[in-house]
Amino acid sequence: MDLNDEELIRRAVKDGDQRAYAQLVRRYQSQLRYSLRQLCDGDQGLADDMAQEAFIKAYKALPAFRGDARFSTWLYRIAYNLVMSHKRKNMPDVDQDAVDRAQADETIEESRQLGMARDLTAAMDTLSGPQRQAIHLCMHRGFSHEEAASIMKLPLGTVKSHVNRARAKLRSLLQPWREEVVNG
Numbered sequence: 200m201d202l203n204d205e206e207l208i209r210r211a212v213k214d215g216d217q218r219a220y221a222q223l224v225r226r227y228q229s230q231l232r233y234s235l236r237q238l239c240d241g242d243q244g245l246a247d248d249m250a251q252e253a254f255i256k257a258y259k260a261l262p263a264f265r266g267d268a269r270f271s272t273w274l275y276r277i278a279y280n281l282v283m284s285h286k287r288k289n290m291p292d293v294d295q296d297a298v299d300r301a302q303a304d305e306t307i308e309e310s311r312q313l314g315m316a317r318d319l320t321a322a323m324d325t326l327s328g329p330q331r332q333a334i335h336l337c338m339h340r341g342f343s344h345e346e347a348a349s350i351m352k353l354p355l356g357t358v359k360s361h362v363n364r365a366r367a368k369l370r371s372l373l374q375p376w377r378e379e380v381v382n383g
Contacts, residue, residue, distance in 0.1 A: 204270040207219040207223050208223070208261060208270060228250060231275065232247060232250045250278065318372075319369075325368065329357075330364055331365065332351060332361075
């Protein structure tokens, strides 16, 4: 049985089930190692070491995981911090204040993007099922209205109506973000 991340985390923390955490490792290790290879400039050995260290660090900190973000996001943040820390230690004559400012700016931007994603998800949840499906197919997946109508087995005009109503509602609900982007 394939359990979701939340259930695996609960079992690992509450029941001390190491197999549950091992399943999380199997689920994310390939993706994490691939991403770390990019951050480690192709150094596979360093990427593997960083991935292993990230999983160990995540396991030790698992009881503190609040679930504000997905487990994978939290894990990638741990791994990213490990790589940046490693790079700082191994970079001579680097303006540490500049590196710290850049990382702080990245953290602020990531928090902003998480907030935007959370608000978008909440706004999407206010749409009717057909509106949400139509907007997903047309705006997210890039299908034409005609293709979406075929997929949803609805008349073309109905799909267009769902997309237009959904866009108007999302535009209204996400107006504060739009103003921030324009004024920011």
